[in-house]
Amino acid sequence: MDPVVHRRMVEPGIGLLELDRPERLNAISPQLLGELHAALAELAEDRECRVVVLTGRGRGFCAGLDLQESHGGDTVPDRMRLQKRIASLVPALRALPQPVVAAVNGPAAGGGLALALASDVRIAGESARFGNAFVRIGLSGGDVGVSWLLPRLIGASRAFELLLTGRVVDAREADRIGLVSRVVPDADLRESALAVAREIVANSPFGVRMTKDVMWAQLEAGSLAAGIALENSTQIAASETADQTEAARAFLERRPPEFTDS
Known part of the structure; x- marks a missing residue:
């Protein structure tokens, strides 16, 4: 089985962490979940890597949990174990010694939104879309750390509106409300993220x-x-x-x- 998370050094001090399920908009499968946890654990011990650029291959950053994949049993304990496993990606990103620059291309939804919010810097391509639609399918908008992270990034008033409605935010609105640092053409997204990473690497x-x-x-x-x-x-x-x-x-x-x- 080919890997679906790739980690490599692209420049001195700068690592690229890329999700690679483009046919599913990099939705979280059991394989991706396991490989992403493993990659984060390796990065935490990597002294050569000083900044991480996180992105998704293809047309999407991460579309959240892949509901077409089997994630194990269907009992409440099984689902709770899966919930905790996915949610633990957020503190794992937070705990990395390296700053994480998210280069958000296309959808960042559900768990994908959480990955973007848990990064330290977010740069959006023009195709980026940010959403958490759980409330529209009878679930809580509070999921995978989003209800803690989002109000701290954009303020409680805007966060309430987005989580209660399940509305999707495009790149321009994300820039206006302070969810991202900037919006760039999709073709320039990776280079723009690397430029920020270079500025960080230039510091002690x-x-x-x-x-x-x-x-x-x-x-x-x-x-x-x-x-x-x-x-x-x-x-x-x-x-x-x-x-x-x-x-x-x-x-x-x-x-x-x-x-x-x-």
């Missing part, structure tokens, strides 16, 4: 990792004081690294820094 590895950790942690911080305390500790830790000294020296000498992740 430890500083980038701490920035990702702090930004996600601040979404759950209970107070301004707690948030500042977290910033203080990570900032002082970063100031003691060799890379911070190198960055300061390179700035004074007007040259690119040479980071060693130390």
